[in-house]
Amino acid sequence: MAFNGYASPGWGHRDAILPANMTLNNSQRFAIDWKQANDHGDFYAGDRTRNESYVDYGSPIYAVADGTVTSTLDGVEANVPGILPASDPVLAATLTIDNVDGNHIIMDIGSGIYAMYAHLVRGSLLVKPGDKVKKGQQIAALGNTGNSSASHLHFQLMDGPSLGEADGVPYVLDSFDYQGQIGEAAVWDADNYLSGSFFGSQRLPAPEQRTNQLPVLLALVNFPQN
Structure with a gap:
């Protein structure tokens, strides 16, 4: 996630x-x-x-x-x-x-x-x-x-070797399987241990292959096994 x-x-x-x-x-x-x-x-x-x-x-x-x-x-x-x-x-x-x-x-x-x-x-x-x-x-x-x-x-x-003096750089992942989005409310309602199941109805019935993309906030993904 x-x-x-x-x-x-x-x-x-x-x-x-x-x-x-x-x-x-x-x-x-x-x-x-x-x-x-x-x-x-x-x-x-x-x-x-x-x-x-x-x-x-x-x-x-x-x-x-x-x-x-x-x-x-x-x-x-x-x-x-x-x-x-x-x-x-x-x-x-x-x-x-x-x-x-x-x-x-x-x-x-x-x-x-x-x-x-x-x-x-x-x-x-x-x-x-x-x-x-x-x-x-x-x-x-x-x-x-x-x-x-x-x-x-x-x-x-x-864009630099220092956490405090660099700026973020956008990037993409070669490939991943997209399986849906987790609802923000499910995360905010969880305790600090992040207890509970987050899949629920948000999970797609079948994964969708994605290439050269960056997963957005709370995306549910699988990565190919080497």
Whole structure:
């Protein structure tokens, strides 16, 4: 599910404008928080306060393109699901521009474009600054670190290597199967654990193949298996 995705105002990424060096930047303008569910539309099974209960926690993360790693962070501890650090006075005080996206990887993928993968599991990073990476290579595992209330992959492209001093770059995905839209009300009505099934009547009876497109906010998609 494409949470906090492109196009709709009032969601976290589109409005995340940062002032830096006398300019206003939004490196997250086209970012998506990818959250995986099981076949029933559930994000977790069992104890919802344990990261390991979530379907996607620990899933492998792959590079979207050939590139060179420019920076990484790999020392942030996992959050307890259901608690967004920015909403907790004690935890909010620990957030900085450097750790707000948790453990992360930034890669130079050429032509002045940088890819960022965020909220990764501590100790899961398989690359370091200076490493050359191939498209499809596993680089880390999906986690719940930084300003995150549940495991997910934050992905974005930007026109510089710094989260605070770059602007977002639009992009498309080679291919995916589109399966409908999740209603915004279903998300707003969910608790901080994102409990409940989100598929409901919004799921198409059969997936529709899409190529060279960017899924919009709350799109439900499947990716081809390698």
